[in-house]
Amino acid sequence: MEKIDLNKIYKRKKSDRDIFQELMPFKVKEILLIANYYDSYTIEREGQFSGKIFGEYLQLNLFAAPRFTSVANEEGALHELKKRHFDLIIIMAGLDKETPILTSRHIKELYPDICQLMLVNNNADLSYLLSSEKEISESIERVFVWNGSTKVFLAMAKYLEDKINLEADTKLGDVRVILVVEDSVKYYSRYLPLLYTEIMSQTQAIIAEEPSNDEMGVILRMRVRPKLILVSNFEDAVGIINKYRNNIIGVISDVRYAHNGVEDEDAGVSLIKYVQQLDNKIPCLLQSHEANNERRAREVNAHFINKNSLTLAREIQDFIKNQLGFGDFIFRDHNGKAIDRAHNIEEFRQKLMTIPDESLEYHAIRNGISTWLMARAEINLAKKLRRYSFSYFKSPDEIRRFIANVFEASKLKKLRGRIIKFNPKLVNSNRYITLLGDGSLGGKGRGLAFLSNFIENVYLKKLIPDLRVAIPKTAVIGVDEFDNFLETNNLYDVIFEDKEYDHVLEAFRTARLSEKLRDNLRKYLQVMTKPLAVRSSGLFEDSLNQPFAGVYSTYLLPNNHPDFERRLEDVENAIKLVFASIYSPESRAYFNAIDYMIEEEKMAVIIQEVIGNEHNGRYYPEISGVAQSYNFYPFSYIQPEDGFAVTAIGLGAYVVGGEKTHRFSPAYPKLQLASTQDKIKASQRYFYGVNMLAQDYDLYRDGENAAIKAYDISEAERDGTLEYTASVYDFMNDQITYDFSVKGPRIVDFSKILQYDYFPLAPTLQILLNIFSQAMGSPVEIEFSVNFESGTPIFYLLQIKPLIKNEYNIDIDDLSIDPTHVLLKADKGMGNGKLQYIRDVVYVDPDKFDRLRTEEIAEEIKRHNSQIAREGDKYLLIGPGRWGTRDPLTGIPVQWSDIANAKVIVEQGLPDFPLDASLGSHFFHNVTSMKVGYFAIPFQSADAFINFDILRQQDVIEEFKYSRHVRFKAPLTVWMDGKKQTSVVTY
Template sequence: MSAKIPQEWNQFYLKDVSFVNLMTRRIFNVLIVANPYDAFMLEDDGRVDEKIFDEYMDLGLRYPPTFTQVSTTEEANEVLKTTDIDLVICMPGNADNDAFDVARAVKADFPDIPCVVLTPFSHGITRRIQDEDLSMFDYVFCWLGNTNLILSIIKLIEDKMNIDHDISEAGVQMIMLVEDSIRFYSSILPNLYNYILLQSKSFSTEALNPHAAAQRKRGRPKVVLARTYEEAMELYERYADNTLGVISDARFPKDGVKDAEAGLKLLREIRRRDEYVPLIMESSESLNRDKAEAEGFRFVDKNSKKMNIDLRKLMEEHMGFGDFIFRDPATHNEIMRIHTLKELQDNIFKIPNDSMLYHVSRNHMSRWLCARAIFPVSAFLKNVTWHKLQDVDAHRKIIFDAIVQYRRMKNIGIVAVFDRGKFDAYGHFARIGDGSLGGKGRGLAFLDNIIKRHPELNRFDNAVVTIPKTLVLCTDLFDEFMEKNNLYQIALSDASDQDILNHFMRAQLPDSLIADFFTFFDAVKAPIAVRSSSLLEDSHYQPFAGIYSTYMIPYLEDRYEMLRMLACAIKGVYASVYYRDSKAYMTATSNVIDQEKMAVILQEVVGKEYDGRFYPNFSGVLRSINYYPIGDEKAGEGIANLALGLGKYIVDGGQTLRVSPYHPTQVLQTSEMETALRDTQTRFYALDMKHVGENFEVDDGFNILNLRVKEADKDGSLQYIASTYDPYDQVIRDGIYDGGRKVISFSGVLRHGVFPLPELLQDIQRLGADEMRRPVEIEFACNIDSDKTGALYLLQIRPIVDSKQMLDEDIMAIPDDKCLLRSHNSLGHGISEDVTDVLYVKTGDDFTAADNPAIACEIERINRKFLADGRNYVLVGPGRWGSSDYWLGIPVKWPHISAARLIVESGLKNYRVDPSQGTHFFQNLTSFGVGYFTINTFNGDGLFRKDVLDAMPAVEETEHVRHVRFGHPLRIMMDGMRQEGVVTMDES
């Protein structure tokens, strides 16, 4: 090697960096002001304590932060006066307080303690934030139930506390994010930190032992957040020499006003000062792409479904993360990929000259070493620029010598082991992976927690309350599955649901799961439900209900065949995230599919086998608010819907028995013989144990049997839940007798105390609502044996999110002539004054329920136009909306009507269906503040001025549906406690 190297670089000494002295200022005590459910989500689902403890141990630190949780401002003040608190996090409040008010009160008394506000995302909150003075809070974040956000907040504040010292001590790098949108930086920061920490795990392999590897992680790049041009420039000027890269929005405040080109001006100024530093612009305005790229900046589209993936790729390529890729400067093709420092040392003399020149002249090597916290070599090489030494071979020699010297000082790896030996027949609730449990998983863990803390639930000798055996595959397994099988392209495309499912079925789950699944099979020895549990599904503030698939697989002696079916079911659930309905729902809820992550619950199916079919004696859904109180029932006493067989029957809108747990003997449907024969369950669902199908379908009910009740009578499963109709005496007798039709009345458990179901449901709904500080919906299933002993299994819990809008006038006092619609049986609460459109089904003399599937298609098409235009409408039609039985109503799914602000089911002369109960619409209605009216003008029940609509010109008219538009907004008013609702046409 004949390269001539200047004396100053020929002999050098690399000063070792002591990582022990980095990140010395820490947050030790965190006070979280939150209701118990949020606190539980953090502690048990997010396992924030555990995650932070693991991370701190990883970093070689002794004292991870402790979390103190309180529910009120008074409790917070008490803790702040008696404990040294380093950070206060105010989460969405209870009904009687508010995160902003709590934070303001904390700041007033303790101005020096960092205080962060977490707020759920909604249009109301967004409007409020615009008028709120946020300057007194350190940060405001948008809370979507992602516990990683808490970790990100702690890291962001710790980075701020340590950056000055760590830069001067070791040359630690800084990544600056310039973004003023709360919603967006709340989403990007957890992803940014997650990526940086993953990188820090990989670069810790450059150390010699686990202790040293842990300490090296303290050298990861710091992240700083700037929200204005001036703040960004101040941060850049302070840390210019240690800036690893800048990620900037296009539009944010400059000189006190929003500037559409503030990002361009910022990046332009930084580029003027530093020709090498990577600059990335992200924007939702696609015209900014051309502007950014014209000036040599990288661009990420915020609207892209894979925005986070795009950003990671750019960071990997330009900020030195990931592998170092030597490229051909002419074609940009990969020549060689370098994973470790040793590989770089071994190959530095094999790289072609033109590639070497390309990377050295752009400072790429120094930046890659920087991102891996190899600061001594990086700092040294950063000084050896191409401007100073224009000799490729000399650069090779310098790099080689520097690496050799550094590796004499240092090097290694870390291991994560999963212990699968703890789940057996006595196992209860387990998880695989480190991600989130998802919405249903969280709820299930929360229920399990309630059962443990309230032994009174198991006070009856003949009744056990529990959850089924459960194994959760956390969200990180979903990420791994998607990435390793390269599925994002097909998943995010416009391919058909079947096409997407086929691609997912061909993909591979990790082989490491096989032994875990066999362990689970041995412990459960029952069919397994494979249920979706996505991050957003059933979350505390934005419930997604019934959007994704749930498959059931039979229990088989052939474990490999069962394994094959289980793998197909898991992949089917994963695929359902990207089905057309799911994407439409995402759009309707202003969520981005990229933020959605899927956990999967493997759960023992509750039930017994009867000659090749499997089902429980009964299933149910319990709600702690009763929007349809009858007689002396009260709205706050709750309501349950009970059905023979699998609970999917209830979800699909089948005929169920509706009962208040506080009034178990007052059941409207069985109060008269004619009603009992007409309005009780005639069919039920069971799992087909003999269907070991090759083909899993998009329809997750492909192996569910839809059976007549008399089949259950043959199985002997109706004891205690049925009565018998005696056609000779024209009476219905409680109990099972030969001959006569069986009526699903639940008389044994409701009237005769065979099993303490009413008492248990009272307790469960009270405890669930108390713990969540909100009304709740709970799913359950029950087996009762012939000796009157049984087990009640709680399957999931989710909050019912109530509207808090206040009515300032008496709906009953509004005269009929001002009303377009009036319902005495309305669901929902609040006022809406921005809807001008009505979509209604034409119900002339030729109307027949046989047309209902066609009507559903017409409505779905029109709904898509409303979504595209950002408009809402009032929807009116006959029968039960969303019923899977199209003879009972129009079989739409929620995404097909998701732009409706009010849904009205109207009766016809010969087409009367009882008010809807038991569909998953209920959750979505309450979550989005959508009203639901039941009107039957032929019974004199309510008002529907169809003549007014018929006289108006149609905006659009199909064979079965008309769309009309008023020249002024309609007023939709609902009184949730009195079940009264009106839509007025009066312009005043």
């Protein structure tokens, strides 16, 4: 399969927060103030200027105030401009007005891209500058008047930011625009500080209504405030209106200003008429120092403010708050009379369901709802509602239902792929991860959070149109609860000083989880009533360096006891047992083997709904599996990069335990070299399910398998779950059939799915392995389940982890190896490179091997490993069948910790004990991540062998009934050709 271009399919859906982050790309961070010593002193007021500026910003929740650099003349300005970049230059024109103009021109010639604004000391100085307006405009963009308030500097900076960011922000975030048309420097120098202060204050007040917002969220949401765009003539105003018509939420206009190059005393009225023709829902404000213009404002349905009003600031505040959507939402009847109000979005949503139909029609016609929502930074929601008009709907009830559905869909869409705080109303969904307790998610938790986010932002429907991909409903308890559990229950002594695991378990059993977590669990279980998996998620687990695969515990619970308190107790016990599993003997051995400090490990806990359906008291999915993007045991024309998958019926514990499963390459699912008899022999004979009838189990007594039961494959046939996963061997006609009325062995080969494409399992795996390995930057392993829900298969991703592969390769064919000194040779293996420090070999004597005593052999191997571990050495391990299998009839059922010091592991075939290479997920994952050599040597193979005669000649260090530990005098040399999967060990 060709490599999928991840950049083309990973189109991360922009949430409102994402949009906020991209808004306002240009910000005024550095301002150069050019003012002579006297003017500079006037502004600075004995050093208080910078503090006042910062105070203005801080008061409005603008956390990044610009830095001012003051210079006294052109020479100082040019010196500073050479040193660093400035976003804005403010030139102060005091008693001397010629010099600032000359300075401005010179700077413009050298730095044409930096905006320059001029600030004059008082209104009296304007007459001179305005008489030279054409000359000034060549280098100065706009003139402002210093009115004694530092707010003018905020207005100057925000004026420039809004002008530069206008086009990009309206396209990206549909940001609202307030158009201000004023040609009087005196008045816009007064208006803009008032307007900016009020808009930011109102935006801040709206944000405060949402208590869930974090500090960064507050800062980001400030970016979506409306933009103030200042123009000074009719043509520029019309240009803004035409270009940003759908974004204009208000127009504030003077009455008299230039139109067609000459002053027009009706320009403001004409502009408002033009606006009303385009959209009569846009609030307009005429402002004038002539009181008789109030009548003209009413004639064009505009509000009016007298520029000379003593309450000018209050009147502007009222206009912004009540007309531009910043205040409460006022529900009105058909006459426009107020009948109710909503203070925030949640209150609005609730009252929307109960207001009279006439009020709903009133607001639907005017589309004021989207304006109000936009003021609250609900960009996506507002845009959705703006697409529809009242005429689209048949009745007010239909409008009401539509708006309610848009609100609900918008709320859920924001959560998709995210980690959200616990809310009992939201836990019953698999579109996000719920956080039951604070802190890090741990390794598995991070993997699940990545999966959740990834599948919500990749258009999988385009890649996999015929199969839905999802994750189970998942909640995570962060590691803070683990720390709190140890500390409040005084457990540090028992875990670090008392190494007896039984004592640790007893201490954890009697300890209590925090009341907050217990309360959350109680609410959680009132909603979640299906079987639950309580899984470990240690900080080190599934990491890129040491995955700790299968080291910690997982508990599956029926979660169906009639006594609710028993259900709660089971979940609490499972959590505490997962916590305790860090300190199990297996875990301690693993930590010792990899030289990690157990004190550094912390445990998060994952609670997942178990995927499956209930059949006659047993609960399980139709298919469970593991897939890897790199195949260490390829055959025929399959390449290692094609990956592989193993599948089975029932719970995934069967697959990761290394038992009889069906193996295939997703790239070549139809390629099968096994004979029919081999298929029958290798077919799955039983499966695992959650025993829904179990009531008297005890997790402390019965362990991880307390509520898991093994069922004969015939039970699956009775449940009707073999229909698409198995075939039947018809003895009478010596053929494979899918008629289950025929007597004969059932072969779990998934042939209807893989050979006849009942649903696209193999292509789905191939695509997912392709994109996930790119996303993680390494080969990956995924665990999955397929469940039929209402007859439709759904593919569930349960876990993802990196599969470490040593990239260093050697070519054995190019080596000069003395054939008389070869201890063993393997033509199937994994591992890369050269080892030259192993002297110890532990092997099962093939002459003494008894397939009915494999559990005893496992105990012997464990003892050998412990002895070698005490000496701090590594060794080569050889034995028949599968290492780490759960089925004692197919190999040696060791735990990983039982052989953790083995650096090379060999699986050997014997007569009547054919080798079927280990596929156990957890076992294999540890082998690959710890760079352990892993070889398979079939019985009587021409290209693979073990020289047991040489082994018998070595010094015996320790010998038991079935196994022997020997030591060579000089280190062995292990050659591993990872590309060809061939290996040689020489002595």
